[in-house]
Amino acid sequence: MPLVYACVAPHGFPIIPDLSDDADGGLATREAMFELGRRCQAHEPEVIVIATPHGFRVENMITLAAVARGAGTLHWGGRTLEMNIPVDAGLTDQIAEDARLRNIPIAMAGFAGNRRDQSVIPLDWGVITPLWFVGKQQNMIGMGHPLAHIFESSDFEETVPPVVIANPERSLPRSTMVEFGKAIADAAERDSRRVAFIASCDWAHTHKTTPAHEAHPDAPVVDQMVVDALKDNDPGRLIDLPEEKVQNAAIDGLWQTLMLAGAMELVPMQGEVLSYEAPAYYGMIVASFERNQ
Secondary structure: OOEEEEEEEOOOOOHHHOOOOHHHHHHHHHHHHHHHHHHHHHHHOOOOEEEOOOOOOOOOEEEEEOOOOEEEEEEOEEEEEEEEEEEEEHHHHHHHHHHOOOOOOOOEOOOOOOOHHHHEEOOHHHHHHHHHOOOOOOOOOOOOOHHHHHHHHOOOOOOOOEEEEEEEOOOOOOHHHHHHOOOOOHHHHHHHOOEEEEEEEOOOOOOOOOOOOOOHHHHHHHHHHHHHHHHHOOOOHHHHHOOHHHHHHHOOOHHHHHHHHHHHHHHEEEEEEEEEEEOOOOOOEEEEEEEOO
């Protein structure tokens, strides 16, 4: 059936309450993410496709996790959060097939076990943070390493529906991301289950000087351009965001959001920006998209 829900969600992991009381200043983002989680859960997704700029990337390819599970651990301020999730082989393979029909280069990535049903890909903040809010919001203590589901527990409750994990590669044309979003929508249409899409995104990383980036005045400018595009229900216009500003602001959400734009070309949706703030050095936007009735 068509996509039932989509969102743009940040992955600054201090917003997860298990890791920080004050969300590193992002309390408004935390509350917006709780609201986004409620909205997503109300649509009862049976599979979630998440596109992240982090994780495994293959040069000149869009990478899909061809594994049985994902597992990972986050640390912040002496606290730890663990997650272990099922990965959906059927929809992963269908998206790969549809993408290749659109001449999109696809890499299928495994990790650890040699068989797909024994392969578990490491998860980082790009996947864990959004899924914590749209799932059961649990810390899966002892389950954050790739072999945990085999050796630590043979009977545990899943905290999220099965997922598809996609990693864009920035050397590809921006139009490829739009086409990949269409492939996601095509594959969801043929799947009998309710499918949601998450664009895992943080935005300008140059609001303040850090060891990784110098502060740049384009940071708030670019973030406002993105907020305006999402408020106007027009993420597709970000395809024309000037490359100089993209680099100056050091954003990491453009490519995943263009996937959302592609999906919306086939499945019309109405968006709502729930919050924007940049309490640390990077911008965070929470936006919810519901299918037009």
